[in-house]
Amino acid sequence: MPVIIDGTNGITQAGEFNSDSSFGFKNRIINGAMVIDQRNAGASVTPTVDATYVLDRWATGLSVASKFSVQQNAASVTPPTGFSNYLGATSLATTSLSATDYYLIYQKIEGFTTSDLMWGTANAKTVTLSFQVYSSLTGTFGGSLANSAQSRNYPFSFTVSTANTWTSVSITIAGDTTGTWIGATNGTGIIVRFSLGTGTTYSGTANAWTASSFIFAPTGATSVVGTNGATFYITGVQLEVGSTATSFDYRPYGTELALCQRYFIGFTNTVFGGTNNRIATGAGGGTTLVRFSFPFPTAMRAAPSVTMSGTPRAEAGSAINITSASAAGMNIYSAGVDANAASGLTAGTAYAMDTGSGGYSFSAEL
Numbered sequence: 001m002p003v004i005i006d007g008t009n010g011i012t013q014a015g016e017f018n019s020d021s022s023f024g025f026k027n028r029i030i031n032g033a034m035v036i037d038q039r040n041a042g043a044s045v046t047p048t049v050d051a052t053y054v055l056d057r058w059a060t061g062l063s064v065a066s067k068f069s070v071q072q073n074a075a076s077v078t079p080p081t082g083f084s085n086y087l088g089a090t091s092l093a094t095t096s097l098s099a100t101d102y103y104l105i106y107q108k109i110e111g112f113t114t115s116d117l118m119w120g121t122a123n124a125k126t127v128t129l130s131f132q133v134y135s136s137l138t139g140t141f142g143g144s145l146a147n148s149a150q151s152r153n154y155p156f157s158f159t160v161s162t163a164n165t166w167t168s169v170s171i172t173i174a175g176d177t178t179g180t181w182i183g184a185t186n187g188t189g190i191i192v193r194f195s196l197g198t199g200t201t202y203s204g205t206a207n208a209w210t211a212s213s214f215i216f217a218p219t220g221a222t223s224v225v226g227t228n229g230a231t232f233y234i235t236g237v238q239l240e241v242g243s244t245a246t247s248f249d250y251r252p253y254g255t256e257l258a259l260c261q262r263y264f265i266g267f268t269n270t271v272f273g274g275t276n277n278r279i280a281t282g283a284g285g286g287t288t289l290v291r292f293s294f295p296f297p298t299a300m301r302a303a304p305s306v307t308m309s310g311t312p313r314a315e316a317g318s319a320i321n322i323t324s325a326s327a328a329g330m331n332i333y334s335a336g337v338d339a340n341a342a343s344g345l346t347a348g349t350a351y352a353m354d355t356g357s358g359g360y361s362f363s364a365e366l
Contacts, residue, residue: 114189124175310358
């Protein structure tokens, strides 16, 4: 059953841990304190398509475009004690939910990070999900946990009793002893979702495992998108082994960034700040082609895809605008990128790549 806990008395104090989480990677959520935002650097995003990533590791789900926005530190609201950042969602319309509508914030956790939970077996471990939440609405909110196929789902509920006040929430969930759960692979191990509004098709009985597919929230959960301008802010998200919520697992900023970079790396002005940042070297392959090599700061989950933004430039005395780019030999440690220009390049000439007005990003998200 869900439990609302006091921010100082309900969570085990620093230095006290669940026995199964005493060493190593206690919190299975990455960027639970919402400190990393490589893509947007705190700018507001209005998702228009499903699976739009906002803050690092956090994505949005939706059935209809442009019904809410997401932003790191979305308003002049002080984060809860001990935190500097939060993920803020704001409703952009008064949206009446149809049966098949859904609006979500979620994170997919890699199988390598969850395999020790042994879900899908008789030895499935109990976990506790805890977080801090702040909303302009009151009522019973919800979300769910799911396997990679979304054929096993656990809708959970929690209560916000006082509007515009940070509330600590702890939910203990017995591990699923049935169903198919990904083991120690780089696929999706567990999906953790928070609902901003879910129709009846994707709603189910709270606080119980179900074999019904695609259950995003408990029946009757509060709809944030049902009220224009309504807000839902969250931070301190932690998923850990055990039946008690312990103190939040703060990791050094560099460690948290490296964990995020396993899934997304930005060689862009958004990440570096300013413009025209030098990011790679390469050689001309003709008058319209130069191939660059990007070494990654950490091994990525899988060979990534590349996206070019703005107008990067190839430099060898003068700067030549790049018009398009494509992958040319991706692996988990580095990327080869073929960059194309209208003209002006020279075969065999060494070039430096700078971000120009944009840059390149590499994604290996689940």
